[in-house]
Structure formats: C-alpha cells, structure tokens
Amino acid sequence: MSEAVLPGRNRAAKVSAFFAAGSFAFMANFAGPIAWLNPPIFVGLALLCALIAIPAGHVGRFRARRLSGDGKGIALAGILGGWVMLLVCLTAIATAVGLITGLALLVDAA
Numbered sequence: 001m002s003e004a005v006l007p008g009r010n011r012a013a014k015v016s017a018f019f020a021a022g023s024f025a026f027m028a029n030f031a032g033p034i035a036w037l038n039p040p041i042f043v044g045l046a047l048l049c050a051l052i053a054i055p056a057g058h059v060g061r062f063r064a065r066r067l068s069g070d071g072k073g074i075a076l077a078g079i080l081g082g083w084v085m086l087l088v089c090l091t092a093i094a095t096a097v098g099l100i101t102g103l104a105l106l107v108d109a110a
Helices: 012-033 039-066 072-109
Strands: none
Touching: 012 039, 012 072, 039 072
C-alpha cells in the first residue's frame, strides 16, 4: 500500500498545530493570576513551543505535497501561529527589558 493513499498520515502538521496551540495557551495564562507568579517561565515555554511549531509546520507542508494535500492547512496554521507567538514573545521580552532599563536609569538619576 502506498503512503499517499493513507489518510491522516501527516503527523508533522499535527505536531505543529499542537505546539502552536500550546504556545497560545501559555500566553493565555496571563489573563489569570497563575502566570503572574513567574512570568519568565510562561513566556519561555510559549517561546519554546513557537520555535518547535515553525519547523514542524514546514515539514508538514513538505509532507503534504507528497500526501496529496493531507494536512496542508493545519501545517500552515501551525506555521502562522508559531510566527505570531514568536513575535508576541519577543515583544514581551523587549518590553520587560526596556522597562527594567528605564527604571534603572530613573533610579540612577535620582
């Protein structure tokens, strides 16, 4: 039996979507009180999930070509979700570093 005729064989696309959703879930914890206990852990885990979702999505898109389009949309969603969360995480890190730097300059000037 050929690999192209088996439906649902694009595991890389599913992995990409899973990690993109996990990245969104880690950042969604900031809506409640749990993530505010230790924000670097949640931002770091969201960043790690986004960094896994992007290459897994690209592998899923490559496999979708061989599997006659099976999982192509889910892989694209994983890639886009990974890039969006990567941008959100990097913005959060830059904001935190800027805030700490600004406060350090204010304290130094006083």
